[in-house]
Amino acid sequence: MNPIQWATSPWGQRVPIHIAWYLIWVAAIAGLAFLIFHAIWIRYFAKPEEFATTAPGSGPRYAIPEKIQRHSLAARLFHWVMAAAMLVLLFTAFLPKVGVRFSWVTYHWIAGLVLIASIIFHIFHATFAMDFWSIWPDKIDLVDAKNRALIMLGKSAPLPRRFAKYPFENKMYHLAIVFAGLAVACTGGFMLFRIHTPFLTRNPYLFSDMTWGMMYVLHGLAGVGLITLITVHIYFALRPEKLVITKSMIFGTMDREHFLEQHDPARWDVSEKPPSPPAPATLESPLIDPERGTV
Amino acid sequence: MAVIRDVMPDFELFQPASTDDAVTLLADYGEDAWVLAGGLDTFDWLKDRIKRPKVLVDLSQISELHGVNETADGLEIGAMTTLTEVVRHPTVISKFKLLADAAESAASPQIRNQGTIGGNVSQDARCWYYRSGFPCYRAGGNICYADTPVGMNREHAILGADRCVAVSPSDSAPAMVALEAQMVIRSSRGERVLDAENYFTNPGIDITRMTVLKPGELLTSIRIPNTWANTDFYFEKVRDRPVWNFPLVNVASAKVVSGGTIQRIRIVVNGVAAHPWHLAQVEAAITGMPANEATADLAGNMAIQGAVPLRFNGYKLPLMRNLVKRAIRGTMEA
Numbered sequence: 001m002n003p004i005q006w007a008t009s010p011w012g013q014r015v016p017i018h019i020a021w022y023l024i025w026v027a028a029i030a031g032l033a034f035l036i037f038h039a040i041w042i043r044y045f046a047k048p049e050e051f052a053t054t055a056p057g058s059g060p061r062y063a064i065p066e067k068i069q070r071h072s073l074a075a076r077l078f079h080w081v082m083a084a085a086m087l088v089l090l091f092t093a094f095l096p097k098v099g100v101r102f103s104w105v106t107y108h109w110i111a112g113l114v115l116i117a118s119i120i121f122h123i124f125h126a127t128f129a130m131d132f133w134s135i136w137p138d139k140i141d142l143v144d145a146k147n148r149a150l151i152m153l154g155k156s157a158p159l160p161r162r163f164a165k166y167p168f169e170n171k172m173y174h175l176a177i178v179f180a181g182l183a184v185a186c187t188g189g190f191m192l193f194r195i196h197t198p199f200l201t202r203n204p205y206l207f208s209d210m211t212w213g214m215m216y217v218l219h220g221l222a223g224v225g226l227i228t229l230i231t232v233h234i235y236f237a238l239r240p241e242k243l244v245i246t247k248s249m250i251f252g253t254m255d256r257e258h259f260l261e262q263h264d265p266a267r268w269d270v271s272e273k274p275p276s277p278p279a280p281a282t283l284e285s286p287l288i289d290p291e292r293g294t295v
Numbered sequence: 296m297a298v299i300r301d302v303m304p305d306f307e308l309f310q311p312a313s314t315d316d317a318v319t320l321l322a323d324y325g326e327d328a329w330v331l332a333g334g335l336d337t338f339d340w341l342k343d344r345i346k347r348p349k350v351l352v353d354l355s356q357i358s359e360l361h362g363v364n365e366t367a368d369g370l371e372i373g374a375m376t377t378l379t380e381v382v383r384h385p386t387v388i389s390k391f392k393l394l395a396d397a398a399e400s401a402a403s404p405q406i407r408n409q410g411t412i413g414g415n416v417s418q419d420a421r422c423w424y425y426r427s428g429f430p431c432y433r434a435g436g437n438i439c440y441a442d443t444p445v446g447m448n449r450e451h452a453i454l455g456a457d458r459c460v461a462v463s464p465s466d467s468a469p470a471m472v473a474l475e476a477q478m479v480i481r482s483s484r485g486e487r488v489l490d491a492e493n494y495f496t497n498p499g500i501d502i503t504r505m506t507v508l509k510p511g512e513l514l515t516s517i518r519i520p521n522t523w524a525n526t527d528f529y530f531e532k533v534r535d536r537p538v539w540n541f542p543l544v545n546v547a548s549a550k551v552v553s554g555g556t557i558q559r560i561r562i563v564v565n566g567v568a569a570h571p572w573h574l575a576q577v578e579a580a581i582t583g584m585p586a587n588e589a590t591a592d593l594a595g596n597m598a599i600q601g602a603v604p605l606r607f608n609g610y611k612l613p614l615m616r617n618l619v620k621r622a623i624r625g626t627m628e629a
Contacts, residue, residue, distance in 0.1 A: 007430030010440070017436045096501075103499035105457060194438065195458060204443050216437050 004217055009209045016213035019220030021097050027224035031231030038235070047152075052159040064260070067253040068270045070165070070245075075130065078122050079249055085115040086230060089184070093223055105195060112188045119185055134165045137175070140267070141168045164267035170245075176229055183222035187215045304341055310353045314360060314481055317352055318513055322483035324350045326510045331355075332375060332414035335406055340419075345428040360413075360515060363387060369520040371479075374413025374513075378467070379404070381412050391519055393528035397470035397547055400532045403539045413514045416468045416478075416494070417506050420461035420569070421541055422451065432459045432502045441605070448605040450543060453612060455568035457499035460605060462566050466532060468495065469547040469563035469571040477518040482511050488518070495570030505569065523549040523561065529622040533614060542566040544614045548622040552586045562622055564598065567615055574598050574619065586623065595620035 007017045071079070088111035092104040126132055144160035145168050151157050166174070193203045194212075207215070237246045248254045259270065306329075311317040321328050329348035331337050332355075340346035354360055360375035363384045370386060381387055382399045401407060401415055419425075420433060422441055430436030441448040442460045451460040471478075471491040478494040480487050489507065494514075496507050508514060529548045534540035543566055550560035559582060562574040577597045584590045595616040602612055 007436055010429050017430055101500045103457065105499060204438050212437065
């Protein structure tokens with residue numbers, strides 16, 4: 001039951017070659033077990049979620065719109081392109097291992113390239129065009145997560161605050177996907193040197209057997225981890241109470257009602273500023289004369 | 296690595312007397328079971344300790360797997376029929392000389408006396424990296440040692456390689472594909488019949504196997520229909536020595552020529568890919584054309600389209616081209 005398969009290299013060195021394939025089933029069963037447990041918990045045991053009232057003076061500065069922009073078009077396109085690439089990668093990687101035989105390598109590396117490209121786009125887009133820190137857990141998230149856990153266990157604790165743009169679970173899921181996704185993308189990128197592609201010179205001796213072996217193991221572990229993560233993700237996307245979030249990933253917006261119920265306007269400012277009155281002409285704000293230029 | 300030779304390892308030996316018993320055993324032991332036919336491929340693997348099955352299912356006692364039987368549609372050859380029996384069978388000689396020639400070109404007389412037709416078509420790759428126990432793709436690893444900048448790949452694939460570049464070393468397999476044979480496969484779930492062309496797999500689909508046989512399945516017989524009986528056959532094998540060696544490249548073809556025009560033709564080349572390479576596009580292109588030198592040239596040049604030689608096997612391109620040309624001509628003249 002060794003989770004890693006080892007072999008003896010031509011030079012007598014004991015090297016890892018890849019994960020043991022039973023881990024595919026472990027990951028799939030873990031994902032299914034989680035969703036069954038969660039569904040039972042929500043149906044029979046979970047209490048309605050309660051939040052602390054928003055602190056006075058921390059409310060929206062301006063009016064909250066009827067529809068709140070949650071995901072830009074670029075962010076949504078990235079998500080769905082990455083989702084398609086990820087599903088192709090998982091199916092082409094693991095279906096042949098469980099007995100569904102087809103010629104999978106070409107589909108796999110093309111989808112891998114799409115994934116790598118989409119990740120690079122996302123890193124730049126999130127850094128320069130989005131609120132970069134909004135997806136990372138902060139101190140308030142951790143304190144509130146602890147309080148929610150204590151309340152769930154029947155102990156007394158202060159009520160948690162409403163969420164910022166992303167609920168804590170979203171942030172933790174994103175963190176897990178970041179680690180697993182980067183692991184498969186980086187190792188997969190190097191693996192392109194092991195196969196024939198139109199744009200890379202094949203070089204199987206780029207690394208030592210041990211390094212390659214570790215790379216294959218990491219690729220496999222992250223890959224089977226993604227089976228669990230994506231199973232859980234699809235499950236949450238389809239849960240009735242999460243459909244608002246799922247729809248926002250399709251249409252980009254969520255309703256004001258849901259926003260006020262779940263999110264803290266002080267932590268996620270979505271208010272629309274009223275249009276500013278025209279500024280009076282002063283020496284500090286030069287007027288533009290269309291005929292003569294700056295005056 | 297091969298460290299112990301000539302000493303058999305421990306395994307449990309079963310010698311079933313019927314096909315039913317054999318498939319039951321194979322179903323019971325699954326991937327732990329190894330089918331023993333003539334033993335010529337098996338014993339190398341076992342003595343070198345590279346394959347370590349827990350159970351050997353010896354088919355030698357199953358009489359229903361032996362022999363060549365004439366049927367209304369052609370011939371049915373039991374998988375345990377020896378190559379010598381196939382070569383000497385009068386109907387094989389009279390109607391399917393292509394198969395007799397192909398089987399007779401395999402190995403040496405002693406080996407053909409022991410080796411079976413089922414084992415010959417199903418035999419594993421002869422890549423020495425794989426045979427030496429290196430952890431290559433075919434052995435479940437993550438590299439092809441033959442397809443590296445320093446790999447010795449003189450005998451390896453020029454077509455259809457996908458990570459692994461090993462080739463099918465069978466002489467009878469291309470003849471089976473050329474004759475549109477059907478492979479009868481039994482398992483505890485029943486019987487399935489496959490065209491010979493679909494019996495062989497490629498590394499893109501299953502990099503650890505040469506055939507589609509799964510654990511628990513057994514090739515029981517090969518049916519050869521009368522479709523190509525008594526047509527013009529051509530078989531030629533090029534190897535390093537006149538006897539015993541595996542093919543560098545071989546070609547098997549059957550054709551019907553009428554009034555100097557090719558009416559229908561099957562051409563299959565082996566030793567160039569992981570499975571017998573059926574030249575269906577070449578066949579389509581030259582059907583209806585005159586059986587002459589120009590057509591032979593066209594076929595030869597078409598046959599090697601898409602071939603990608605490795606460092607040491609570029610010679611296989613002109614070899615394959617010329618063998619196809621000779622198959623069209625029906626003569627071994629240069």
